[in-house]
Amino acid sequence: MEVFVQQLINGLTLGSIYGLIAIGYTMVFGIIGMINFAHGDVFMLSAFIALMLFLFVTAWLGIGSIAIALIIVMIGAMLLTSLWGWTLERMAYRPLRGSFRLAPLISAIGVSIFLSNFVQVSQGARNKPIPPMVRDVIVLFERDGYAVALSYKQIIIMLTTAVLLAIFWYVVQKTPLGRAQRACEQDRRMAALVGIDVDRTISLTFVMGASLAAVAGTMYLLYYGVVSFADGFVPGVKAFTAAVLGGIGSLPGAVLGGLIIGLVETLWSAYFSIEYKDVAAFSLLAIVLIFMPSGILGRPEVEKV
Amino acid sequence: MALNTSHAPAIAAPGAASSVTGAQVATALREAGIAALLTLGLSIPILAFKTEQNQSNALYLQPRWGVVAVVCGLIFLVRFAVCLRAMRRAAAPARLKAPASPFVQKLFGIAVPLFLGVALTYPLLASLATGGLAGARYWIDLGILILTYVMLGWGLNIVVGLAGLLDLGYVAFYAVGAYSYALLSTTFGWSFWLCLPLAGILAAFWGIILGFPVLRLRGDYLAIVTLAFGEIIRLVLINWVELTNGGAGISSIPRVTFFGVPFDSSENGFASLFGISYSPMHRMVFLYYLILVLALVTNVVTIRLRRLPVGRAWEALREDEIACRSLGINTRNTKLTAFAIGAMFGGFAGSFFAVRQGFVSPESFNFLESAIILSIVVLGGMGSQVGVAVAAIIMVGAPELLRNLGFLKQVFGADFDPNEYRLLIFGLAMVAMMVWRPRGLVGHREPSMVLTERKAISGSLVKEGHG
């Protein structure tokens, strides 16, 4: 029971991070029907940016307050990663729009290979650790010497996720930008005919996805305190699983899917075998796609004859 | 890689057919400036600083603005050149692009025999060029590597190019083939020639097992599930230590023999049997011809299959699955045969890999391999056998050139290793290639059966499948 509650907390924390990445997948897929294969690596890049900003803020500027440092790091990472997201869309995906269907996917795989190797070449192949930022924990209850703890950083991660989701939910549902996005999702050509700047909307979608990935990257860094150039692929695939599980194209679905994947991963590691935790995630992806391709909150696709 | 140039002025001043005006240069300069500024933005902080560890293992930032300046300058120049080129092109009178000029077709006609000739005499050519068999070691090794990818490309081409099923986990079947040979030969001592067909059959079997549940999925979903399966197989290979020896891999796999005659300096060895002096290169040359034969078998079988009902059904499936069903084609079985046959060739190539290396480990079968094979197929032009071969030479051979750029050390310092940039450039090349030729090198399709006159079919009509 104690182990279960502890894993539940850990799983939800991890799930929040996956959910944030998953939104990037789901929004891009919704609007241009493409799996942005490089999104996992954008997340990894953002974690590196966050790491470097953290070093910059603490060591160079000497800001002692962790809260202020964290906010600066997160906003800085969001801005800088957004610039990457914008540039990648502009250079690797936009020229291919309306072309051969496989082209954007291959291009995205190329971007993914480029990004992970760019970080490897520019920052080195080793793991990059930072000293823990937030150490305090709240012991919820204790039984038989096993303490169920909720750490401050877990609270920060979950709260940040919730707040940012609320903001993005508002943007997508209530603002003209969100309306344009939803219109482009339905019918891009028609949206262009009624005067929506489709290119700009798609660019902004990539920017939003990248900035949420940057939040996820900052949270990942806060949680694990270490990042390496190879950290993009597996979280990327897991977040994609989350997006599919929740129903691709659905924002709440992506978050729900993220939480489920996070829980499955931590509970699997705790009760079955930690070596096979990635196998479990990949198998879940296959099972979901095969048996419920429209996901939990997605719309079923009817075959048109 | 440069920014999309669509917003560059498309109309030049009259009379300036090939030169560009001052205003245009100014525009190009501005564009280049923006690109450089953007690069500067992207460089912060990831390129502008390097994270280093000090004595107490704490990270600190090491500024390197010089690198940023060099990169920004390079981008500026590239962007400027691309802009000017685009303007000059727009200014030049529009030339009608012939779909396939007779010259190009003729070139195609000689390309195939030429390739074949070079492939057959390659070890000889290599030793002549380098002055001896021993000196040609590197080149023959490279030839073997390229041919392995040609074979893998041709195998995957059945699945992706002909049947239109996007498979991102092809490397799994390569792994099944490699481990089949590794395990069967080290456990039971079976010979390569017995294991080769078995490896193919096992890979095909896995193709069917994995294909069965996933083939009703469409498009990118199929790609992702096959990717997941590829990763699952790799992770199982890593974690099932009792069977596969885990990440350490399986070593001392029996070497290839000349149909039972070992390549060694002993009495019964290949060299003494044929009365020639022993050279370790004999095995290399044999391996070269072995993979050449395997690749050619793959090619011939594929060409024949295309003309059989099953091959035509694959292509029809790529064009329109619903129409296929209405014509009584069992789409599931047809897809499965494509998957299984593609997997089988992957399995053959895998057992060749194992016998060549004498060592297999899960890390040889990661996602990057699948991505390389897939990009060979796509760059080749979906469904084109010649295109795939050319693409394999470019994608596998070109990065090897980086190894020979030792002189760059003099420019960038002693710890500059051009090889480090291999994958970085590979990733960039994948993007550039898609932007430049999304349909691949060979953009047209050859009909499988002709009534009176053979005409190439323009790529714009050929669909790419939705699976």
Place this chain on the structure above:
Amino acid sequence: MRWQEDPILEVQHLKMRFGGLVAVNDLSFSVGRGDITALIGPNGAGKTTVFNCITGFYRPSEGMLSLRHADGTTYLLERLPGHAISWKAKVARTFQNIRLFTGMTVLENLLVARHNPLMIASGFTLLGLFGLPSFREAERQAVEQAKFWLEKINLIDRADDPAGDLPYGAQRRLEIARAMCTDPILLCLDEPAAGLNPRESHELNELLLSIRRDHGTSILLIEHDMSVVMGISDHVVVLDYGTKIADGTPEEVRNDPSVIAAYLGVEDEELDKVEAEVGL
């Protein structure tokens, strides 16, 4: 009436539900052997849904679709897997939005339709790989059959051109020829005359009549072009809102007030007025 005496296809109590929407409700009709039967109705009446049920693209929510061959063999179409409807039950179809293999040549399109016989002749690929004479013979026959149809639809000169390069009318004819290459006993055509000019539409009539005459194939077609419907069909079934509102010879249907009302879109109570206006 042939459709009552010797039906080739009997549709009984067919119902097709999509979630909450009932597209076809309790529909029953028969298609006579050797008849040309037209299925008509306003847009959204559920005609294509009926086709998709007959040809195995949808599994009906309720109802039975029985197809009887001349030798008495009966197939329940709703229970057959999709591809068996063409191969075993011998029902072929075309599509409202033409579905040709655009990147394949005209000849290849027709050869794909001979997939199953050629598969058997090629020993499920294994024998064909070695180019056995029996396979070559089967292949030759398939090409002959393709040539026959190409002559018939006037496309023999374009046999080696990609199907996607053909003009619209020729694509429609090719799709019919491709369906005929599967040797069907029932040919289902979804709006074959859509987008054709009057001359092409006339040629289509001739083609359909000759298919019936020379090959004994029964035809079921969905059509909006009344010159086709009234000109060649023996039997007309009218659908509206997923139910049958009329069924009979073209003359009977033409004069049926509920059909007129359905097409003009009036309520039942106004029917009398409309009838008076149109002079019934």
